[in-house]
Amino acid sequence: MKRIGIVLGVFGAVALLLGLVLLPRKRADEEWSSQNKIDTYWEVGDFELVDQHGEPFSSDALEGKIWLANFVFTSCAVECPILTHQLSLVRRKLGQRDDIAFVSFSVDPQSDTPERLANYSKPYGEDPRWSLLTGEIVSMTELITRKFLLPMSHGTDGSSPTKQTVIEHSDKMLVIDGKGVVRYFCSGLNSRTVESLTDVVQVLLQESGIY
Numbered sequence: 001m002k003r004i005g006i007v008l009g010v011f012g013a014v015a016l017l018l019g020l021v022l023l024p025r026k027r028a029d030e031e032w033s034s035q036n037k038i039d040t041y042w043e044v045g046d047f048e049l050v051d052q053h054g055e056p057f058s059s060d061a062l063e064g065k066i067w068l069a070n071f072v073f074t075s076c077a078v079e080c081p082i083l084t085h086q087l088s089l090v091r092r093k094l095g096q097r098d099d100i101a102f103v104s105f106s107v108d109p110q111s112d113t114p115e116r117l118a119n120y121s122k123p124y125g126e127d128p129r130w131s132l133l134t135g136e137i138v139s140m141t142e143l144i145t146r147k148f149l150l151p152m153s154h155g156t157d158g159s160s161p162t163k164q165t166v167i168e169h170s171d172k173m174l175v176i177d178g179k180g181v182v183r184y185f186c187s188g189l190n191s192r193t194v195e196s197l198t199d200v201v202q203v204l205l206q207e208s209g210i211y
Contacts, residue, residue: 044176044180045180046059049140052114059180064099066176067100067103067176069103070105070172070174071106072104074111074119083188087102087173093198100205102131103133104131109135109140114134140152150172153168153169154166173188175200
């Protein structure tokens with residue numbers, strides 16, 4: 001009986017430890033789900049920019065497609081590589097579908113020429129469905145802040161001897177439907193991001209009847 005009691009005690013301790021580990025994760029998953037939901041949010045509207053090949057690119061090219069958007073710049077060393085990697089993982093998980101598109105908008109259009117964007121994209125794998133867009137600083141700022149409703153600002157680091165430019169932008173990744181309406185958005189830096197975006201795109205494909 002004593003031996004059985006010891007075994008039961010060990011199992012009880014293990015169960016308690018698993019509960020302590022899994023409960024916070026479950027709560028975090030529930031919180032993530034409650035904060036990030038598929039809905040009909042707002043219409044992005046039309047835009048005309050230039051892609052990484054130096055070719056004109058307009059919102060017309062995305063009509064009828066489910067597309068993902070993120071906001072990056074090529075000299076960003078911290079968040080942007082993560083955001084771009086996350087986007088590339090979603091691309092791979094969704095497979096080669098022509099009814100899906102991926103768009104990265106530069107938040108540093110004064111520096112991000114088409115050539116720089118093309119070079120930036122190479123480590124993540126070339127994909128004809130992935131467009132990296134740039135344009136005039138005024139038009140890019142207006143597009144991101146007034147149409148995507150996301151923050152974007154340029155300033156100067158006063159503590160830096162070289163007065164380096166500081167670019168603040170959102171880490172959000174958005175899913176937009178074939179009518180140009182934002183249907184979902186979440187942080188692009190979370191461990192749940194790739195799975196969530198993949199699931200949302202599949203739901204919207206089913207919704208549109210093209211799955």
